[in-house]
Amino acid sequence: MIVSVLASGLVLASNALAGSETLKDAFKKDFLIGAAINHDQIFEEDSRGVPIIKAQFNSITPENVLKWESVHPLSGQYDFAAADRYVQFGESNHMFIVGHTLVWHSQTPPWVFQDDQGRPVSREVLLARMREHIFTVVGRYRGRVQGWDVVNEALNEDGTLRDSPWRKIIGDDFIEKAFAFAHEADPQAELYYNEYSIENGAKRQGAIALIKKLRSKGLLVSAVGIQEHVSLDWPTEQQLNETLADFEKAGIKNQITELDVDVLPSPGRDHRAEVSRRMTAGAEANPYAQGLPASMQTKLAERYTALFAIYRKHAANLKRVTFWGVTDGDSWLNDWPAHGRTSYPLLFDRTGQPKPAFDTVVQSQRSIPNL
Numbered sequence: 229m230i231v232s233v234l235a236s237g238l239v240l241a242s243n244a245l246a247g248s249e250t251l252k253d254a255f256k257k258d259f260l261i262g263a264a265i266n267h268d269q270i271f272e273e274d275s276r277g278v279p280i281i282k283a284q285f286n287s288i289t290p291e292n293v294l295k296w297e298s299v300h301p302l303s304g305q306y307d308f309a310a311a312d313r314y315v316q317f318g319e320s321n322h323m324f325i326v327g328h329t330l331v332w333h334s335q336t337p338p339w340v341f342q343d344d345q346g347r348p349v350s351r352e353v354l355l356a357r358m359r360e361h362i363f364t365v366v367g368r369y370r371g372r373v374q375g376w377d378v379v380n381e382a383l384n385e386d387g388t389l390r391d392s393p394w395r396k397i398i399g400d401d402f403i404e405k406a407f408a409f410a411h412e413a414d415p416q417a418e419l420y421y422n423e424y425s426i427e428n429g430a431k432r433q434g435a436i437a438l439i440k441k442l443r444s445k446g447l448l449v450s451a452v453g454i455q456e457h458v459s460l461d462w463p464t465e466q467q468l469n470e471t472l473a474d475f476e477k478a479g480i481k482n483q484i485t486e487l488d489v490d491v492l493p494s495p496g497r498d499h500r501a502e503v504s505r506r507m508t509a510g511a512e513a514n515p516y517a518q519g520l521p522a523s524m525q526t527k528l529a530e531r532y533t534a535l536f537a538i539y540r541k542h543a544a545n546l547k548r549v550t551f552w553g554v555t556d557g558d559s560w561l562n563d564w565p566a567h568g569r570t571s572y573p574l575l576f577d578r579t580g581q582p583k584p585a586f587d588t589v590v591q592s593q594r595s596i597p598n599l
């Protein structure tokens with residue numbers, strides 16, 4: 229048993245899973261609790277992760293299997309083997325099933341944007357490809373996948389539109405088209421705009437303006453997805469509070485869609501969860517290869533407790549909190565922005581045991597009144 233004392237004075241005991249309250253039950257009056265799940269978990273080959281997913285979470289997001297490169301790797305060729313299993317997994321376990329993601333500049337194969345000679349295709353051709361992809365993928369799971377990340381990461385840090393191949397070829401209205409196609413393909417599905425770093429003011433205002441503009445054209449945008457790849461000190465609690473309040477004031481439902489807390493050093497203190505960002509890892513960049521010291525476990529627990537206190541404060545307008553992974557060993561942060569580090573961003577450790585942060589999060593639900 230691990231016992232830790234938080235600065236707040238809370239004394240916490242970390243027991244094995246058996247008998248302890250689950251995340252989804254602790255927050256059942258507040259919001260859904262989700263996890264991004266990987267290929268081995270979807271195929272139930274991960275005997276450590278799967279019981280945790282079934283016990284703790286009531287929503288799932290596919291980490292990779294519904295991204296364009298996975299589901300539609302070649303022109304005219306779809307591979308639904310993993311995606312079908314993903315949806316079945318969610319249905320068998322009565323979970324809220326999220327589709328991630330339809331239109332993104334990353335993990336989309338180059339052929340999508342090119343003709344046979346490798347030259348950029350026309351606006352008409354790319355729109356036709358986008359429509360066909362969305363109709364095929366969303367249409368296949370119509371009525372089964374309950375919400376889709378329609379467009380992922382279309383903004384720059386200053387809130388302007390990112391000059392992705394989608395925008396370069398189609399123009400600014402590629403976002404409108406994506407939402408229109410998705411709604412046509414499944415009129416019952418919720419549709420989301422998903423983004424990182426929108427806790428930062430300029431980008432947040434860009435996201436609000438974008439969603440308002442889409443809605444002013446009669447398009448359905450059910451909620452914003454705030455990815456929430458955070459560190460111990462970014463965003464500040466004030467920034468996060470303001471973010472949730474600003475979307476609420478704009479009449480936009482919030483979702484936390486990719487939560488993890490990075491405790492490893494980040495050179496230049498660059499907080500962007502920009503997937504193309506890379507650094508080389510020397511030993512100093514991987515300080516906890518042998519394990520996370522108790523003092524850091526406590527810091528992580530305090531950070532998670534503070535985050536969940538804010539989520540609860542905004543629970544009336546917050547639909548879901550989804551973690552980006554199940555156990556620390558699964559996390560993308562072991563390989564980003566540097567390969568081969570040992571990261572500790574989630575609530576379950578590499579052996580599948582709940583960490584002190586798990587207990588503080590569950591206990592905070594019981595012991596700290598809504599702010």
Ligand code: GLA
Binds near residue numbers: 291424455486501503
């Ligand atoms: C972004 C994407 C996710 C995932 C993470 C990193 O946040 O939305 O699908 O790729 O990056 O793993």
